Amino acid sequence: MRRTRRTRLITAALAVGMGLPLGLLSAAPTSAHGHGHGRSHGGPMAFQPIEGSAYDRMSADWSEPLVAPQGFRQKLVADETVLDIYGGGTDDLTDMNTVNETGRQAGRYLYRTHEVSSNGAVSVVDLKTGEAKVIAQRADWRRLDGVRWTPWGSLLVTEETNGGRVFELFLDRRDRTEVTRIEERRQLGILRHEGIDVLPDGTVFVIDELNGGSVYKFVPTRRGDLSEGRLHALKINGLSDAAQKWNPETYGEKTGAFTWVPLDKEQVLSDADAASDAVNATEFGRPEDVEVIGDTLYVANTSENRVVAVNLRKNVLSAFVQAGVNAPVEDRAAGITGFKSPDNLAQGPDGRLWIVEDNYASDIWVAGRDRDRDGAADSTELFASLKDPGAEVSGIYFGKDPKTLFFSVQHPDKPLADGTWKITRRR
Structure with a gap:
């Protein structure tokens, strides 16, 4: 996930022109659709939303990285004082997280990607002992980003770069900290990969992380074997070929029924973006992460300031969270908290969607359920905000403990602090 510092501010005049409620530009609301600052109905992670972003609390001198609700404790999992992979003042760029979700000692080992430009690595932290080590590293790995545990017990990691690839890491069944084999999975497409999820x-499901990127589904010939299958791209029905293209002025029109269009099996091995262009698949504004919850695939579209919901049962796409609709609009210059540049997604313990921004202060939001079934979250609440002015939060993830959220702090101003943390609701 690339650090972005967009300077365009949405003003009250623009809000009026767009027909947005002026209340969305008032001081730091943490929820929309009329919800106030009451206690969130979040099950094991229930919280009182914080008042706003950490604009006035920025500092590189911190003991805890987040402004967070009362009743939560932040604890370091591993930073560069524990494992310094690259040394010499080079950030490890700790990124996405997952644990061994199934099998023996499920939940004990936390796997992390490191988003450096070359000589990329995957590391593991033993959550029982605190020991950390590199389990895989290659000179040709570039900007390793996404990581997922598969239902058959391997790891999928992705490269967020031009010509990016997906790799499958097979682990020793007796020692989940040892990699026995690595396979490149070109059948999942050569793309600017980031998020990845597996049913x-x-x-x-994968994405192409750029303005004009598409959303993809890979269907294997046999479950657990990613060497054979077919890649498909999402295409919204009823739009002209021109309307399928990325346009920052018209992305809001990209909702409704869609079709998964099969792509040329040979072309995806070298350029899946070109393969999706050949069938005029729908283009979005920097789709970055994906998260499946129930029958819905959520996609964070960073440049659109929205998260879309892809109903996998009905084949319908809707705007689930969107700044100016069911989330506040940010005006940093005026100190107004808002929803901007959604990046990483996570399924919360009660089934709600958690969202972190690729933005100054890197706010963490929680989207409410869609109880009225209009395709949009009924509320958005602000859980936390990052204090370090040079950093961003990435890799939000819930493992086996429903009261613990893992997250990474990437490229902070604080020395040797690039690493992984957890925030836990007190028992």
Whole structure:
């Protein structure tokens, strides 16, 4: 996930022109659709939303990285004082996180990607002992980003770069900190990969992280074997070929029924973006992460300031969270908190969607359920905000403990602080 510092501010005049409620530009609301600052109905992670972003609390001298609700404790998992992979003042760029979700000692080992430009690495932290080590590293790995545990017990990691690839890491069944084999999975497309998710039946979802990127589904011939199958791209029905293209002025029109269009099996091995262009698949504004919850695939579209919901049962796409609709609009210059540049997604313990921004202060939001079934979250609440002015939060993830959220702090101003933390609701 690339650090972005957009300077365009949405003003009250623009809000009026767009027909947005002026209340969305008032001081730091933490929820929309009329919800106030009451206690969130978040199950094991229930919280009182914080008042706003950490604009006035920025400092590189911190003991805890987040402004967070009362009743939560932040604890370091591992930073560069524990494992310094690259040394010499070079950030490890700790990124996405996952644990061994199934099998023996499930939940004990936390796997992390490191988003450096070359000589990329995957590391593991033993959550029982605190020991950390590199389990895989290659000179040709570039900007390793996404990481997922598969239902059959391997790891999928992705490269967020031009010509990016997906790799499958097979682990020793007796020692989940040892990699026995690595396979490149070109069948999942050569793309600017970031987020990745896997269904129990073996279906894999990926994205192309750029303005004009598409959303993809890989259907394997056999569950658990990613060497054979077919990649598909999402295409919204009823739009002209021109309307399928990325346009920052018209992305809001990209909702409704869609079709998964099969792509040329040979072309995806070298350029899946070109393969999706050949069928005029729908283009979005920097789709970055994906998260499946139930029958819905959520996609964070950073340049659109929205998260879309892809109903996998009905094949309908809707705007689930969107700044100016069911989330506040940010005006940093005026000190107004808002929803901007959504980046990483996570399924919360009660099934709600957690969202972190690729933005100054890197706010963490929680989207409410869609109880009225209009395709949009009924509320958005602000859980936390990052204090370090040079950093961003990435890799939000819930493992086996429903009261613990893992997250990474990337490229902070604080020395040797690039690493992984957890925030836990007190028992």
